[in-house]
Amino acid sequence: MFRPLSIFIGTRYTRAKRRNRFVSFISMTSMIGLALGVLAMIVVLSVMNGFQREMSSRILGMVPHATIVGVNPISDWQPVAAAALKNPEVTAAVPFTEMEGMLSYKGAMQPIQISGIDPAQEGKVSIVAQHIVQGQLENLQPGEFGVVIGEITARRFRLNVGDKLTLIVPEISSAPGGITPRMQRLNVVGVFKVGAELDGSMALIHVADAAHMLHWQPNQVQSVRLAVKDLYAAPKVSADIATALGAAYKADDWTHTQGSLFSAMKMEKTMIGLLLLMIVAVAAFNIIATLIMVVNDKGADIAILRTIGATPRQIMAIFMVQGTVIGVVGTLIGGVLGVIAALNVSELVGWVERVTGQHIFSSDVYFVSNLPSELQGGDVLLICSAGFVLSFLATIYPAYRAAKIEPAYALRYS
Secondary structure: OOOOOOHHHHHHHHHHOOHHHHHHHHHHHHHHHHHHHHHHHHHHHHOOOHHHHHHHHHHHHHOOOOOOOEEEEEHHHHHHHHHHHOOOOEEEEEEEEEEEEEEEEEEEEEEEEEEEOOOOOHHHHOOOOHEEEEOHHOOOOOOOOOOEHHHHHHHHHOOOOOOEEEEEEEEOOOOOOEEEEEEEEEEEEEEOOOHHHHOOOOOEEHHHHHHOOOOOOOEEEEEEEEOOOOOOOOHHHHHHHHHHOOEEEEEEHHEEEEEEEHHHHHHHHHHHHHHHHHHHHHHHHHHHHHHHHHHHHHHHHHHHHHHHHOOOOOOOOOHHHHHHHHHHHEEEEHHHHHHHHHHHHHHHHHHHHHHHHHOOOOOOOOOOOHHHHOEEEEEHHHHHHHHHHHHHHHHHHHHHHHOOOOOHHHOOOO
16 A cells, blocks of 8 residues: 555554664653543543533523513413413523511521412422422422521521521511511421522512512412523523513513523633643643654654655654654543543442542532543534644644754754
């Protein structure tokens, strides 16, 4: 089979046992370093993808994807829900009321975000029912002023089902200050744990009880909560629905309340990816030192090739092929090992915990009790492409130096 001279000699130099063992050692370490850098990038970015997936499913499974908020309390929410469900992106629409206040228990206080829900329909738009650890969501009955609190709140106040606490909400009044506190005694009927900050900042009451506390009619609600197929389409979907309903309604969505968190997570992934790319770059540019030593070792061979007719371009191509082969092999090895490690990192961490008897991710400290991982093909392709490109760029200078060697000079001093 015909092969160009540059490819034939370049691959032969890569396979051959060189006289200079040190050059072979440096070449091998360059390949290993590149493989380790690619492996580390794939594993770390996959773990970050896993954490982002976990946080997205837990936080966005609890907070509204979007809401259609009435300028005034909505007396009949069903027509609004029916209009919203006409949009093919909307999967569910339920009544919803939201307010902020303070929880008080035996002199201790904490801020809280109260969500007024209909327990019978909440499962259409929320995962809270799947994460109840004490009591039941159905225990929220109108007029009984029950509350379902998060596990962090329950632990902070040392509360259990059946305990009572006080909710303090601000109320506009004619008093000199303009606002007076309104207090409502609540009975703890359940505790949820989703493994996120919401366990300490969110509580649920019945939507009719929320209306009572706001001095509305029992059937009045603040908004209609929507669940959408594509989370990133929520702003446009909710805005379109609110526009179609008229000026009496406005749209809100998760990007206003949780957008900064997910933007920070995305930026964190980008910055860590760039830092890990420096490891790949260092390993790739070790190829420069390897090829320079190879060029010095092969000075006489270069001179002989030049005298029998090889052009400077062919000489340059020989060493570019050799360096590129080192980079490609190192990147492919790192890519394969990285994919295997990313797919099994959770099992590996579990095995380490069983062997050592220590919990790396304790559920008492962290929001997750295992190391999540989500391998994305785009990340693998991008990392491997970066390894290939950096390896190729690292070959240009040594190959250029080899092409500039004068045959007579090389033969004289070889």
